[in-house]
Amino acid sequence: LHLSGPGARGHARLGRSGAVAQPAAEEPGEDAEVGTRKKTFAEVQTERLNQAERTVLIKCPSKVHEKKLLQYLSSHGNVKSHFFFENRGINALIEFSEKSSIASLQDAVGIPSASEHHVVPFKSRLFTFTLKNPVSQRIEETPIHLSPQCHIPVKDLIEKLCLADNISSQMYILLNEYQLTEENIKLRFLACSLVRDFACAYFPDSTVKPFGSSVNTFGKLGSDVDMFLDFCDTGKHATKMKKGPFDMEYQMKRLPSERLATQRILSVIGDCLDNFGPGCANVQKILNARCPLVKFSHQPTGFQCDLSVSNSIAIRSSELLYIYGCLDSRVRALVFTIRCWARVHGLTNSAPGTWITNFSLTMMVMFFLQRRSPPIIPTLDQLKELADEKDKHIIGGYDCSFVSDLRKIKPTKNTETLEVLLCEFFEYFGNFDFRRNSINLRKGKEVNKPESSPLYIWNPFEQDLNISKNVNQPQLEKFIAMARESAWILQKEDKTQQMINKEPWGLAALLIPFGKSNSSKMKNRMKGIGSETIRSLLDSLKLNNANSQQKAVGK
Ligand code: GTP
Ligand code: MG
Numbered sequence: 004l005h006l007s008g009p010g011a012r013g014h015a016r017l018g019r020s021g022a023v024a025q026p027a028a029e030e031p032g033e034d035a036e037v038g039t040r041k042k043t044f045a046e047v048q049t050e051r052l053n054q055a056e057r058t059v060l061i062k063c064p065s066k067v068h069e070k071k072l073l074q075y076l077s078s079h080g081n082v083k084s085h086f087f088f089e090n091r092g093i094n095a096l097i098e099f100s101e102k103s104s105i106a107s108l109q110d111a112v113g114i115p116s117a118s119e120h121h122v123v124p125f126k127s128r129l130f131t132f133t134l135k136n137p138v139s140q141r142i143e144e145t146p147i148h149l150s151p152q153c154h155i156p157v158k159d160l161i162e163k164l165c166l167a168d169n170i171s172s173q174m175y176i177l178l179n180e181y182q183l184t185e186e187n188i189k190l191r192f193l194a195c196s197l198v199r200d201f202a203c204a205y206f207p208d209s210t211v212k213p214f215g216s217s218v219n220t221f222g223k224l225g226s227d228v229d230m231f232l233d234f235c236d237t238g239k240h241a242t243k244m245k246k247g248p249f250d251m252e253y254q255m256k257r258l259p260s261e262r263l264a265t266q267r268i269l270s271v272i273g274d275c276l277d278n279f280g281p282g283c284a285n286v287q288k289i290l291n292a293r294c295p296l297v298k299f300s301h302q303p304t305g306f307q308c309d310l311s312v313s314n315s316i317a318i319r320s321s322e323l324l325y326i327y328g329c330l331d332s333r334v335r336a337l338v339f340t341i342r343c344w345a346r347v348h349g350l351t352n353s354a355p356g357t358w359i360t361n362f363s364l365t366m367m368v369m370f371f372l373q374r375r376s377p378p379i380i381p382t383l384d385q386l387k388e389l390a391d392e393k394d395k396h397i398i399g400g401y402d403c404s405f406v407s408d409l410r411k412i413k414p415t416k417n418t419e420t421l422e423v424l425l426c427e428f429f430e431y432f433g434n435f436d437f438r439r440n441s442i443n444l445r446k447g448k449e450v451n452k453p454e455s456s457p458l459y460i461w462n463p464f465e466q467d468l469n470i471s472k473n474v475n476q477p478q479l480e481k482f483i484a485m486a487r488e489s490a491w492i493l494q495k496e497d498k499t500q501q502m503i504n505k506e507p508w509g510l511a512a513l514l515i516p517f518g519k520s521n522s523s524k525m526k527n528r529m530k531g532i533g534s535e536t537i538r539s540l541l542d543s544l545k546l547n548n549a550n551s552q553q554k555a556v557g558k
Contacts, residue, residue, distance in 0.1 A: 055196035080104025170422035173510040220328025273297040373447035382447030429490035
C-alpha cells in the first residue's frame with residue numbers, strides 16, 4: 004500500500020494488524036520476546052495504564068517553544084515521549100520515565116490567582132504553561148507538529164480513495180485514516196487515569212480502565228471512551244483470608260444489591276467529577292439504566308466519556324474482539340469499511356434507537372469471517388478449546404474462557420482479497436435468511452432463531468441474550484437493501500470507465516449516499532423502502548424519547 008500526502012502524516016500510526024503499536028524500546032529487563040510477538044490484551048492494558056500514570060497534560064500558549072518547554076520539564080525528570088495536539092488551543096501530552104517526576108512537577112507549579120473565580124484546590128495532572136515575557140521569547144519560535152485527533156471528513160476520504168489502485172488498497176487507506184493513532188490511544192488512557200485520581204480518593208485500590216472500541220482494535224478517531232471502575236483486589240483479599248487459623252475481615256457497608264452499590268458509587272464519583280474535575284463538563288448520571296453509568300465530556304482531552312462500574316462480560320467482549328482484530332490484517336480493514344459504510348447510509352447512529360449498533364455490526368463481520376471457507380477467524384468454541392488454566396473465566400455462571408495467547412491460534416489458510424470479502428459480505432447478508440436464522444459466533448453457525456426479534460445475534464457470553472434486540476424490522480430491511488445495492492454496485496461497475504469520467508469508483512462509490520449518485524437505479528431496488536424508512540425513523544424517535552436516558556452497555 005502506498006501512502007502519500009496527508010495520509011502518511013509522519014507521526015506514529017498503529018500497525019495495521021495490531022491494536023497497539025509496539026513501542027520499539029521497552030522497559031529494560033522486560034522479556035525480549037514480548038517486543039516481537041503480539042501482546043496479550045492484559046499486557047497491553049497493563050503497559051498503557053502504567054504509561055498513563057506517568058503522564059501529564061499541559062495547556063500551552065499558541066506560540067509554544069517546544070525546546071524550552073522540554074528543558075523546563077527535564078528539571079523534574081526524563082521526558083520519555085511527548086506530542087502536541089490542538090483542542091481549545093495547543094496542548095502537550097508529556098510522558099515521564101518515572102512517576103516521581105510528576106510529584107516533583109506538582110510541587111513546583113503554582114495555584115491560579117483567583118480574582119473573579121474561586122478555585123477548587125484539587126491538584127490534578129492538568130497544567131497551564133505560560134511565557135512570562137512572550138514578546139522577547141517569540142523570536143526563536145519554530146513551528147511545532149500537531150498530532151491530529153480526528154479523522155478526515157468522508158468527502159476528503161472519498162477523494163483519496165479514488166487515487167488507489169484497487170478496492171483492497173482503498174480499504175487499507177480507510178483503515179489508516181480512521182484508526183486510533185498511538186497518540187490518541189495515549190490520550191484515552193490518560194483520560195481514564197485522570198478519572199482514577201478521583202476514584203482513588205475514596206477507593207485507593209481502584210483503577211479505571213478503558214473497554215469497548217478504545218481497546219478492542221476497532222476504535223475510530225472520534226469515538227467515545229468507555230471506561231469502568233475496577234475494584235480489582237476484592238478477590239485477592241478473599242483468598243488471603245483463608246490462610247491461617249484466624250479470620251479477620253473489613254467491616255463494610257452492606258447494601259441490599261450490587262446494583263445499589265454501583266449506583267451509589269457512581270453517583271458520588273459523578274458528583275466529584277462535576278464539582279472538582281478540571282474540564283469535566285455536562286456530567287450526566289444515568290443510574291437507572293440496565294447498566295448504570297455517568298456520561299461526561301472531558302474537555303482537556305476532548306473525549307466524550309462513559310464511566311461504569313466493572314462489567315466483566317463487556318471486558319471479555321473487548322478482549323475477544325481484540326484477539327480477532329489481531330489475527331489477520333483483513334479483519335480490521337473490513338470492519339472499518341463496513342462501519343463507515345453503515346454510518347454513511349444512516350444504518351448506524353450515535354444516538355440509541357432501533358438501528359444496528361457498531362457493536363452488533365462488528366459481530367456480524369466476525370461471523371461472516373468465521374463462515375468463509377477456509378474460515379479467516381476461529382469460532383469462540385475453538386478459542387475456548389485452546390484456553391489453559393489461567394484463561395479460565397466463569398462470570399455469573401457463564402463460561403467466558405478463551406485463549407489469551409495469540410501464538411496458540413493457527414493462522415488462516417484463507418487468501419481471499421479484501422475486495423472479494425467486501426463484495427461477499429454484502430452478498431451474504433443481502434441474502435441471509437434473517438426470518439429463520441440467527442448469528443452465533445460461539446458455534447460459527449447459523450442457528451434457528453430462539454425468538455422472533457428481527458435480527459438475532461447471540462451474546463457470545465450470555466447465551467440467552469440477543470445483542471441486537473433493539474433492531475426493528477424496517478431497520479433490518481434497510482440494511483438488507485443497502486447490502487444488496489452495494490453488492491450490485493461492486494459487481495456492475497466498470498472502474499476504467501468511471502476513472503475516465505472522474506466518477507468515484509469501488510469503495511468510494513459505496514460511501515456516497517445512494518440516493519445522490521444513482522437515484523433512478525436505486526429506486527427500483529429499493530421499492531417500498533421509503534415508507535419503511537420513515538416508519539422506522541418515527542419508531543426510533545419514539546424509542547429515543549423513552550430511552551433517552553439509557554445506553555445499551557453490557558446487555
Ligand atoms: P464505538 O463507541 O461505536 O466505536 O464502539 P464500541 O464498541 O465502543 O461501542 P459502545 O461504546 O456502544 O459500547 C462499548 C462496549 O459496551 C462494547 O464494545 C461492548 O463491549 C459493550 N456493548 C455495547 N453494546 C452492547 C450490547 O448491546 N450488548 C452487549 N453485550 N455489550 C454491548
Ligand atoms: Mg465506545
